Amino acid sequence: MSYIVFDNVTKEYKTGEVITRALRGVSFSIEKGEFAVIVGPSGAGKTTTLNLLGGMESVTSGTIYVDGRCVSAMSKRELTAYRRYDIGFVFQFYNLIQNLTALENVEIATQLSRNPLDAAELLREVGLEDRMKNFPAQLSGGEQQRVAIARALAKSPKLLLCDEPTGALDYNTGKAVLRLLQQTCREKGMTVVVITHNQAITPMADKIIRIKNGVAERVEINRNVRPIEEIEW
């Protein structure tokens, strides 16, 4: 079986009398070491998919397998453990802890993991050697996002999930971040799933999952993977 399998996953939200169907039967799979991109219009259900994949929410129906484990059947506690050890999350708005330095933000993740990587080393790798003692408020957006990536990587997770990582960044910075992600994917063999509404970057991915109206409309395999430097938009 594939590394990641989504099998007819539905997700419904009930608020009072209103039932919102975020996903209406999403199915796809992602192989290990793949750089997958999930695209779709706003409100399609991309984030929901990622959240389900990341164990932040539970499915209403359907199954999700990651590395042979049935994530959709996990208890809350198991999900927490799953998130702890197996997932690295990168948010659109970084979500760094303001009260901790860059280094400490990464360290907070290393404290959790079973086999963490060296925080300082990671930060160096992402090019923030000089910024380790700075607080997030003292970092630019791009730097913050790199810290976030470092934090996500520090746990040496199985998956790296990124929800619109470049959404708050400018063109160049965004590109740099994407490059970093691509690099990580290639060099560390990490499975990376990126959500974006920017169609233009789909060429950098190995797999493109198009989600529309709560279903995975199309799952493409990209034979022509292009390095991000070459992509312009």
Next chain:
Amino acid sequence: MVRKATVKDILREIIRTRSRFISIAVLVFLAAAFFTGLRGARPSMHRTVDAYADAHAMYDILVRSTLGLKQEDIEALSEIEGVTKAAGGHVIHALIAPFHKDAAETVVSLETMGQGGINVPELLEGHLPEKADECAVEELFLAGTGLQIGDRFEVRHLPDGMEDALKVTEFTITGLVRSPLYVSKAQRGPSTLGSGSVTAYAVILPEAVTLDYYTAAYVTVAGALEEVAYSGGYDRAVRPVLEAIESIAPERAQLRREEIVSEAQKELDEAKETLEEKKAELLDAERELADARQKLEDGRRELEEGKETLKRELADAERELADAERKLRDAADEIDRGWSELFTQKEKARTEFEDAARQIAEGRAELEKAYAEYEEKRAEFDQKLEEWNALPEFIRSAMPEQKAAIEAAEAELNAAKRQLDAEKEKLDAAEAELSAKRAQAEQEFAAAEQRLADAQREYDEGLRKLKEGQEEYEEQKHRGEEEIAKAERELSDAEAEITENEEKVADGKVKLADAEKEIKDAEEKIADIPEGEWYVDDRDANTGYKNFAEDADRIGHIANVFPLIFFLVAALVSLTTMTRMVEEKRTEIGTYKALGYPGATTAAKFVVYSLVATVAGYVPGVIFGSLFLPWFVLRAYSILYELPRTVTHIHVPAAIFAAAGVLICTVGATVMACYSTLRETPASLLRPRAPLPGKRVLLERVTPLWRRLSFFSKVTTRNIFRFKKRLLMTLAGIAGCTALIVAALGLRDSITDITNKQFGEIYTYQLRAYLDGAYDYDALTKALDKLEFAEYLFIDTVNVDVSLNGAKETAEVLIPQDTGRLHRFITLRDRKEHTPVELTESGAIVTEKLSELLDLEAGDTVELWTDSVYNANISGTTEQYAGHYLYMSRAYYESVFGKAFEPSQILIHIDEAAGQTPAHAAAELLKIDGIAYVSSFIELAEYFSDSMKSVDSVVVVLLVSAALLAFVVLYNLTNINITERMRELATIKVLGFFDWEVSMYVFRENAVLTLMGVALGLVGGYFLHKWLIGTVELSFIMFGRDVRAPSYIFAALLTIVFTVAVNVVGHRRMMKINMVESLKINE
């Protein structure tokens, strides 16, 4: 439309964030309740007393005179402008007991109440006295004597000078009363009788009193009724009348004095008159005595003279008698001779005469014979004659012979007869001669006899006279002697009498001298009659009334400080909460602003929200506080005061102040919170707020320490110091909670401390025996020695007012008979160090609270006021918790007061470890002659613990409010904490923190803050406790000044428990955080 939307909006918001809404409301409630309640407590207390006083026409002004007041004084008082009523009353202390012989005696105050419509007592049961021997009593009276309504008691003793003040000596209790004159449940005042203090009062009728003066006058003032007791208006109404009374006082007092003086003077003058009379009498008596003496002397002299005369006379008489005797003897001899002579002569004569007689006789015989013959013849003749005569005449005439014969016969006869007769005549003559001779001789003899007889008679007479004379002499002598003797006896009697009388006179003189001295004394006394002085007081002279005001003030002090805590917290919580709320609504505000709504409208929403919360808390708070707290306080004080229904009211100024306060705290905080946000441009508002930049903590600079901290410790430390406001608030809340608990428990400690320390460590004796007025010291000590289980010490006590620089307090001077043994009964020591304090000959030891109140130091000299003023030097201070005392050694006492030490009480120490019980010992002691009664400390200790229970209630209130405070603050804080860091928490949840790890992430901070807060609170509590003690203490009690260690520990633990509880609740909330939602929030 906007309005409707806004209303809906606000309502929804309220419901949505109800915990926030409730927090604010609760804090406002607490602040408002405590503020108005406590603030209102004092006026409420004032009003309660006022209502009570007004309902029973309590006096406004009390007038007392050193010389008593008369009806004229009362009238003079009622004529003063502003006086509505004036009436006189009597207060007489008496030592009473139920009728049973061994019943304990109690000192009570018998008073007339309700006269002139002033000081009308409140009848609770039974009826008011209607007869002179009835009385109505207060509850304390029944409790103190064990009597019931319907029982009787007798008056055993009255104070000096008032021995005849009552008409009756027994009273029947007819009812139970209560009076505003005695709101206090203790402290009925000192007395010169019995134990030295009055136990209770009883209301009697004026008819029971014989005094012709009033011991006090009561005045009510126009306008005072409308004013509230203790208020400025009341004082203003009363003051002018008081001054008016004071202005007439000297004159009236002088009048009274003159009256008394003139009365006394009149008596004195009368006495003097009598004295003079008596003096004159005495003088007369003396004079008479002198005369009598003189007479006696004269009499004596006369007697002597008389004696002499008698002697002389007797001697003369004796001589005379002797003469007479001699004469008589001679006479007797003569008579004897006379008699014998006479006898001889008589014999001779007799013989002669006899011879003669014989002759005559013979003659006569013959004659006789002759006569006989004649007779015969005569007879014959006669016969014949007769016959003759018988014959008729003619016969006779016929017989002339015969006639002749007869004639012849007759003639013969006649001749014979003549012869005879002549013979006879001869004889007769002879006889006659003889007779004559005889007669003569007889005469002579007779004469001689007569003479002799006379002589004899004379002699006899003489003898008789002599005898008589002798007898008389004897008699006279006898009589004379007797008389002399009698006279002498009489004289000596008289002398004796005189001497007696002289003694009497002398006695009388002495008595007179005494009487004169007495008069002199009385004169002096008159001169000493004090200048009449009037003491004009307002109600402050009434201890209960005044103390109540002081207690009310105490509550007022608490009211000033205590609620501030709540206000402060309310302000802080509101500020943070509303700031949070404004933050949450940031985008909304931005949107409204962008749409064109003025900032004010947007702000209005928040203001209204907080306003509604405030009102929701304020209104119930004010009502609850105003109604409940004063009631509660009064109930707490009901152990000390007897008052009817509490008067509660909404204290409007306090309510307004509270309203202002809470509005500032909440709405003001809201406005503050809004202000900065609303100043931002809509654009910046719509952007997520730049998160607060991280900052290095000071602690980080301490590199060695910082390095050692674990990662999460560093996180925690940073987090703690990141939000200053929250930090302060949390610390304030926790510290406040701890401090309140420390203060509350400390208060209880201090109070229980008193009982333990006072009655266990300081007073090591258990019983105090009061002695009778007269007792036999030796017999008493013997009896006490016999009681093997007791150690005893004689003491004396004097109730005084101690004053220094105008400040005055009542205290008791205690003098032990033996200074060296005092420590076995009372421990004199320094409170902090427990070093013993020594009682020396040169100063008094004073108790700590007293020295605090009067600001005394060793070396100060104080004035002691009793019947006179004395000065005493203070040499040290000793630990004491109840009452004020001065300890003096015997020698010092005598040198200060100039009176000899006379024991009036005995301190008894029994060995309770040996199984002796105070009750048993007391019973044994009462059996001893000379001991009037025994008081045991158990009762006293119980009284204390009872009266302290009122403060216990305060403790509970403090504890509960502390808990509430802590809970609300901490809950709020935790909520805010969580809400503000939702994103952060969601992030770490995403990172894979387990639930408990997430909790710990936050709660580590809470834990540190709690510990810091508790530490601060312990310190704060120490000071709060000190302040609380100072405020709550009654003047005559000193509470223990220390908080016991367990209290601190308990306070800390309790606070921690609260914190943990809050955290547990917060934990649940945190679990509910939806990561996805939280992370989506665009802030």
